[in-house]
Amino acid sequence: MALIIRRLVAILSSLQLTVVLLIAMGTLVFVMTLSQVETGIYIANQRYFGQALIKWQSPWGDIPVFLGGGVIGGLLVINLLVAHITRFKWTRTKIGLWLTHVGLLVLLIGSGWSAIQTVESQMVIQEGQTVSYSEHLRTLELAIETPLTPTQNRLWSIPDALLTPGQVHRHPQLPFELAITHWYPNTRLEINATVGQGLPKATHGLGKTITVFPMPPILRDDFRNQSAVLVTIRQGRQPLGTWLFSNGLGAPQPIVVNGKTYAIALRPQRVYHPTRIRLDQFSHSYYTDTNTPKHFSSAVTVIEPDGHAHRATISMNHPLRTGGNAYFQASFGQDGKSTVLQVVSNPGWWVPYVSTAIMTIGLLIHFGISLVRYRRKTP
Amino acid sequence: MPVIRWVQQHNHPSGHRAMVTTMRHMAPCALAVALLVALLCVGGCQSPRITVSDVPTDEQVAIPPAQSHLTFHATPPPNWVPKPTGAFLLARFDIPIQTDRVDASVSMLSGNGGGLAGGLLGNINRWRGQLGLPALATAPPLQTVSIHRIVYQLVVIRHTPQSMAVYMHTKGDHTWFFKVVGPSQHLAAAQTAMETYLKGGQWH
Numbered sequence: 001m002a003l004i005i006r007r008l009v010a011i012l013s014s015l016q017l018t019v020v021l022l023i024a025m026g027t028l029v030f031v032m033t034l035s036q037v038e039t040g041i042y043i044a045n046q047r048y049f050g051q052a053l054i055k056w057q058s059p060w061g062d063i064p065v066f067l068g069g070g071v072i073g074g075l076l077v078i079n080l081l082v083a084h085i086t087r088f089k090w091t092r093t094k095i096g097l098w099l100t101h102v103g104l105l106v107l108l109i110g111s112g113w114s115a116i117q118t119v120e121s122q123m124v125i126q127e128g129q130t131v132s133y134s135e136h137l138r139t140l141e142l143a144i145e146t147p148l149t150p151t152q153n154r155l156w157s158i159p160d161a162l163l164t165p166g167q168v169h170r171h172p173q174l175p176f177e178l179a180i181t182h183w184y185p186n187t188r189l190e191i192n193a194t195v196g197q198g199l200p201k202a203t204h205g206l207g208k209t210i211t212v213f214p215m216p217p218i219l220r221d222d223f224r225n226q227s228a229v230l231v232t233i234r235q236g237r238q239p240l241g242t243w244l245f246s247n248g249l250g251a252p253q254p255i256v257v258n259g260k261t262y263a264i265a266l267r268p269q270r271v272y273h274p275t276r277i278r279l280d281q282f283s284h285s286y287y288t289d290t291n292t293p294k295h296f297s298s299a300v301t302v303i304e305p306d307g308h309a310h311r312a313t314i315s316m317n318h319p320l321r322t323g324g325n326a327y328f329q330a331s332f333g334q335d336g337k338s339t340v341l342q343v344v345s346n347p348g349w350w351v352p353y354v355s356t357a358i359m360t361i362g363l364l365i366h367f368g369i370s371l372v373r374y375r376r377k378t379p
Numbered sequence: 380m381p382v383i384r385w386v387q388q389h390n391h392p393s394g395h396r397a398m399v400t401t402m403r404h405m406a407p408c409a410l411a412v413a414l415l416v417a418l419l420c421v422g423g424c425q426s427p428r429i430t431v432s433d434v435p436t437d438e439q440v441a442i443p444p445a446q447s448h449l450t451f452h453a454t455p456p457p458n459w460v461p462k463p464t465g466a467f468l469l470a471r472f473d474i475p476i477q478t479d480r481v482d483a484s485v486s487m488l489s490g491n492g493g494g495l496a497g498g499l500l501g502n503i504n505r506w507r508g509q510l511g512l513p514a515l516a517t518a519p520p521l522q523t524v525s526i527h528r529i530v531y532q533l534v535v536i537r538h539t540p541q542s543m544a545v546y547m548h549t550k551g552d553h554t555w556f557f558k559v560v561g562p563s564q565h566l567a568a569a570q571t572a573m574e575t576y577l578k579g580g581q582w583h
Contacts, residue, residue, distance in 0.1 A: 132435055148433060155434045161427040171429055190505060213501075248488075272434050 013083040021076050028054075028069050042138065043219040049115075070112065077108045093373075096366025103358030110355060114348025121271050122330065123341040125279040130303065132276040134343040135268035140227055140247055143270070144174070145263045159269065163229050175257050179232045181242065185217040186225035189248055200230055205253040207244025229266055271343070274305040275323035282339045284332060296332055298339040314341060449550050451485070453580030456572070459483065474559070474572050481561030481569040483576075488554055503534060506545065509560075510538045526577045531557075535566075542566040546573065 011017060028048055036044035048054060049069035055062040067075075084101060088094065121134035140160040145153040158169055163183045170177040182200050190211050202208055207230075217225050228246035232239055235257060243253060245266035252265035277300050284296035297315035302322055304310075314320045320327040326349075330342035451469075455461070459472040462482075470485040499521075504514040521532045524546065531546040542563040548555045557577060559569040 145434075147436070151436055152433055153436050155432050157430045157432070159427040162429070169429060171431065173431065188501060190501065270434075272432065 009082060009086055012078055013086045014079075015083075017079050018076070018083075021072055021079065024067065025069065025072050025076070028066070028072065032069075039219045073108060073112055077105060077112075080105060080108075093369055096362045096364070096369055099362030099365060100359050101362075103355045103360075103362055106358060107351065107355035110348055110351030114346060114351050117348055118344065118346040119271065120345075121343045123277065123327070123343050124338060125277060125298075125300075125341070126338045127279050127282055130276050130278040132274075133270045133272045134341075135270055137224075137268070139269040140266055141269040142178070142229065142231070142245060143252070143265050143267055145252070146260055157269070160227065160266075175260075176233050176235045176240065176255075176262075179234060180229060181232055182212075182228075182230040184212060184214045184228045186215040187228045187246065187248075188213040188215050189226065189228065189246060202230060202242050202244035204241035205243045205255075206249055207246075210244060212244065212246075227266065231264075271345075273323060273325065273343075275325075276303040277301070277327070277341070278303065279339055280311070282332060282337060293332075296329060296339075298329060298341070314339075449553065450583050451487075451555060451580055452583065453576055455576060459576075474561075474569060476561070476565040476568050476572075479562050479565055481559050481565055481572075483569070483573060484556075484558050486556045486558075488556070502545075503536075506534065506536055506543055510536055510541055510543060512536065512538055524574070526574060529577075529582060531577070535570075537563060537566070539563055544570050544573070546577065 032044045032048040035047065039047070051068045052071050053064040054066040054068055056065045080101060084098075088098070088101075090098070119136075121136050123131055123134040125131045142158040142160075142163060144156040144158075148154050154173075156171055156174060158178070160183075162169065163180050165180055165183055168177055168179045190213065199211055199213070201211065212228050212230070215226075224247070226246060226248040228244060228248075230242055230244055232242045233255065234240060240255070240257070243255070243264065245253070245264060247266050247268065249265075252263035252267075255262045255264055279298055279300055281299045282296070283299075285294045286292060287294045295316065297313055297318075299311070299313050300320070301309050301311055302320070304323075312320050312322075314327055314329045316329050319329070324345060324347070326344045326346070328342040328344065329339070331340035332338060455470075455472055459474055460480075462471040462473060468484055468486050472483045474481040474483050500515065500518040503518055507514060521534060524531045524533050529548060531548050534543075534545040534547065536543045540562060541560060543558065543560045544566060545559075546557040548557075557573055559566070559573050561569055
């Protein structure tokens, strides 16, 4: 047992492992760069860094072929930690090296943590509108809303990860339960279709006349799949009907239960912010005789949770930072009267700055000590 | 054999010392690995769940991006008779031509390509089905019409007794359909009426 542990420690602390892991990481980044040409950055990132193992989809099932980027990064951290604990000796002359490695560890661990914690979403505002939420670009939610006051709703949000067929969702505050019968990541919806008579259909709501044709999901950054879900709503054991919800249908569908109206919609997952943003004016200009934007900016009013309001301008490379979020000018509506802001919540934004500072100090100390030692030895 | 070696080390005073040394080395390593896993799990191991929150009503907040930023405004001719609209119809009219009536409709659907609009072939086959014609395997080449610098794709489906013409305009992720359906002998007149309607319209 001791031998196994010692061998394991020897492997985990070896320089060979460091080299192998660095080569593996470089290979992964190279393959991912090629892959993102077809799939876009988000999907490539999820495929190569968001999973423990990279799998090849074969006719016989998914076959793991390589380690995921997160695992390789984690192994690098463990490699560095174990090497330090077992091989490096704590002496005054090595304080620079120690600091450099601490900085590297902060960078590796902090980057992993930051990647998990970062939330990116988009906020679309029309001129004159005040907005308090942004929307995820990739994830959807089945949103159930009922009015509490004229200005406030109660929202139950079921993430799309839970919309798998066979699942039944209940909540103590909801007088009904939702049984998911079908989930389609991408669809073509046809009204009064002459084909597809055997396909499952809604019995109530907008979807009664719509046929759902499943489509393979399209993996591109600039494409939003039109997902759809068929849900049977039951009160107790009594089924109330089956509804079709899709992010292509737009408006929510009202369902009345016990005299109370619940508006249900499948929509991009929302992130509500305590700080509200009003778009006062959007302005943009193009390079002469082209459709290439030269400059675009949003004059906004930021309304803090306490009601205090102040004006700000968001433009390319000049984000607004407030309420723990950074608001970047990302795009604008084709009518030129609306703006699209990228809302980034990244609690680990300080990681690269702090880790680089620690590493710089460590290297300066290390080279300083070496220089002094060299000067002392040289007559 | 590791087990025999472990027993030998464990029973031998020097082996026991080696074991203790190894364990001394291993304990901080295990602690470091456990800390790393715990740190990443704090942020990364949250499973999806239903959340409940009180939020501002949508009247206070934004129009979702699923809705189009582009709108079409036009005043129909006085002889066009408005008809009730449906879930996807923005406007619907009866155009009186001679003693007959031609159905005109304006609809806007999201999901260009693989989306709700059904793709070009899907739409053409749906319209052919409405006229009682069989589906096509491939989409026919379409002519384009420019009306006030706005380019429309034009689908004309002729049959008896009814025919159809659809003017399609795609902008971003949305497609507008301006459709006339009626007796085949009035199709040309209906097309003219629809083009006049489009000429008088404004895109915002």
